[in-house]
Amino acid sequence: MSPKHTEVIDCRPGPDDPGCRATREILDRIGDKWSLYIIATLEHGPLRFSELKRLIEGISQRMLTLTLRGLERDGLVTRTVYPSVPPRVDYELTQMGRTLLEPVMALVHWTIAHKEAIVAAHERFDAAPAPEQGPVKGVIYRQR
Amino acid sequence: MSPKHTEVIDCRPGPDDPGCRATREILDRIGDKWSLYIIATLEHGPLRFSELKRLIEGISQRMLTLTLRGLERDGLVTRTVYPSVPPRVDYELTQMGRTLLEPVMALVHWTIAHKEAIVAAHERFDAAPAPEQGPVKGVIYRQR
DNA sequence: CCGTATCCCCGAGGATACTG
DNA sequence: CAGTATCCTCGGGGATACGG
Numbered sequence: 001m002s003p004k005h006t007e008v009i010d011c012r013p014g015p016d017d018p019g020c021r022a023t024r025e026i027l028d029r030i031g032d033k034w035s036l037y038i039i040a041t042l043e044h045g046p047l048r049f050s051e052l053k054r055l056i057e058g059i060s061q062r063m064l065t066l067t068l069r070g071l072e073r074d075g076l077v078t079r080t081v082y083p084s085v086p087p088r089v090d091y092e093l094t095q096m097g098r099t100l101l102e103p104v105m106a107l108v109h110w111t112i113a114h115k116e117a118i119v120a121a122h123e124r125f126d127a128a129p130a131p132e133q134g135p136v137k138g139v140i141y142r143q144r
Numbered sequence: 145m146s147p148k149h150t151e152v153i154d155c156r157p158g159p160d161d162p163g164c165r166a167t168r169e170i171l172d173r174i175g176d177k178w179s180l181y182i183i184a185t186l187e188h189g190p191l192r193f194s195e196l197k198r199l200i201e202g203i204s205q206r207m208l209t210l211t212l213r214g215l216e217r218d219g220l221v222t223r224t225v226y227p228s229v230p231p232r233v234d235y236e237l238t239q240m241g242r243t244l245l246e247p248v249m250a251l252v253h254w255t256i257a258h259k260e261a262i263v264a265a266h267e268r269f270d271a272a273p274a275p276e277q278g279p280v281k282g283v284i285y286r287q288r
Numbered sequence: 289c290c291g292t293a294t295c296c297c298c299g300a301g302g303a304t305a306c307t308g
Numbered sequence: 309c310a311g312t313a314t315c316c317t318c319g320g321g322g323a324t325a326c327g328g
């Protein structure tokens with residue numbers, strides 16, 4: 001194989017090479033919808049549970065808890081409990097978490113910068129030539 | 145210069161403000177597992193369907209087709225059919241697709257660079273913690 | 289306020305078989 | 309080879325209720 005088209009993410013699954021799997025698993029986690037939003041929302045400093053819940057529209061309490069636990073386990077956020085009444089829990093990016101902020105925000109900003117172009121592309125695509133009914137000679141068609 | 149904790153991704157859901165929704169939808173799509181892998185795999189140039197299938201380990205034919213259609217609809221990849229026998233179809237990043245490459249690869253490389261640290265964090269986390277007093281960073285107590 | 293524990297549903301996505 | 313069409317499963321994730 002030429003040096004060009006190699007696998008970027010995976011390496012070959014050697015008999016005992018769990019490293020590739022690890023990369024995939026981690027990428028799946030941080031590429032996760034809610035993880036991305038939580039990381040991005042914690043950009044400017046610590047937030048408590050209820051603030052996160054309010055700022056991340058549409059997340060359920062369950063998913064917020066679960067995802068935060070995952071990120072904590074990954075060493076990306078810290079969880080700080082203040083034994084006050086009522087209880088208060090702060091979440092904050094760790095050092096490593098803040099390094100993740102850069103690629104994550106790059107993705108977010110790319111999306112914001114290109115959303116009009118993408119919506120336009122949708123309209124173009126959806127207006128594509130309708131597939132002909134029945135077999136027509138020499139026509140390469142597409143389903144809708 | 146900080147309105148500190150503003151929503152980075154969403155704006156408030158005005159009665160008719162689909163723009164925010166659009167951003168979320170797009171981010172969900174490109175943050176998608178298979179989309180990320182396809183974009184990354186197309187980094188160095190066009191690939192045909194079967195090559196993509198082979199290079200992206202674990203993807204089913206169905207998901208490859210579906211995800212490629214989505215990316216094509218987004219204007220991120222082009223689909224080129226060569227009317228040969230047997231048929232041959234090439235997929236290639238568009239201009240816009242290549243601009244996406246940068247943030248995506250940043251994420252991929254971050255993951256590769258930090259996977260050992262994350263695995264280490266897992267081991268630390270999974271070692272049962274001892275309860276502590278006062279506002280302390282880290283876990284106060286956790287159910288198992 | 290900050291969770292955890294249950295129930296339950298729906299749809300992402302795999303497996304398989306079939307066509308141009 | 310490059311899809312499309314079905315079927316079917318399995319677990320992500322919402323809704324709800326309760327506990328510290």
